[in-house]
Amino acid sequence: MMFLPLLIGAAVAAAPAPARPETDAGKLAAAPAAAHRPYDFREEEEQNEFRRMKELLENDTPESAAELRAILTRQLEREIAFTAARRTYFEAKCQRAEHSVKAWKSDPDRVVENHLKTVLASAAMSGGGHGRAVPGVRRPVHNSETLEAERSFRKTAAEYRKTGDEALLGRLRSDIRREMERRAEETPRRLPELRKAAERAGARLAYLKSRKNEIIEQRVKHLFEIARKP
Incomplete structure (x- = not known):
């Protein structure tokens, strides 16, 4: 026994x-x-x-x-x-992915500005750009590439909040735009995998x-x- x-x-x-x-x-x-x-x-x-x-x-x-x-x-x-x-x-991940693709196609500038606001708010809440969660804000962390990009955003945002250098803000906005473009291209490729995962869980x-x-x-x-x- x-x-x-x-x-x-x-x-x-x-x-x-x-x-x-x-x-x-x-x-x-x-x-x-x-x-x-x-x-x-x-x-x-x-x-x-x-x-x-x-x-x-x-x-x-x-x-x-x-x-x-x-x-x-x-x-x-x-x-x-x-x-x-x-x-x-x-299922929620699928919906968010579909929504993000549609949002980028319809108004990429708005997507960039919204993400910029989120990053700046996160830097303000953390006090040092370490990425502490902002109440009510879901951080889009999906993979290592996305995670690294978010870390870079928070670091730049923290520097901007300390110095007030508008050049840093411009660089942050440009970096966010490139990252959002990458995600808009990558997300449709990930959707079938997410749908299959939802279907498997539903079948189980x-x-x-x-x-x-x-x-x-x-x-x-x-x-x-x-x-x-x-």
Whole structure:
């Protein structure tokens, strides 16, 4: 029984799943629906659940099976909530990407000025251009190239706020325009990938919801089968 905790994770992972599961079954409890709760609490909750599962599997009774089923149900509900949030996340990314492309095509000057305002506000809030988030402003960080560009913007913005040099402001505006042009070209190429990710999450969510009871029963059965082996 010394390997039972590992077997629990393996058994949960053995439940029916699509070809590309969206999350590691051994970490389902780490992604609960109540995302506002402190991380340490979630980790402690997960550890307590797996310790209790080990105890229940060592005591093979109908009562143990019922409690184990309840724990697995909570874990599956958390996975469902996590998958729903994942689908929403990718759908929102698709919408933002589509909107950014349309905005650039319709009025690139406005896009540049809006981003310039955001960068300057971020530099003001951070006090040194380190990029602390501005309340209500979502920073467009997608990849290393974008991240590096944003760092450069914040550095220039911080210098401008310290010196008031209009040449720095002009350089910042030009840099932002080049970066926005690059993103406008790159974003359409990324959209198919984002749409596929949203579709996969949606398919996973539909699967979990439609076969919820079956998944739980198979996991309970499989866990006890493993625990009974010598």
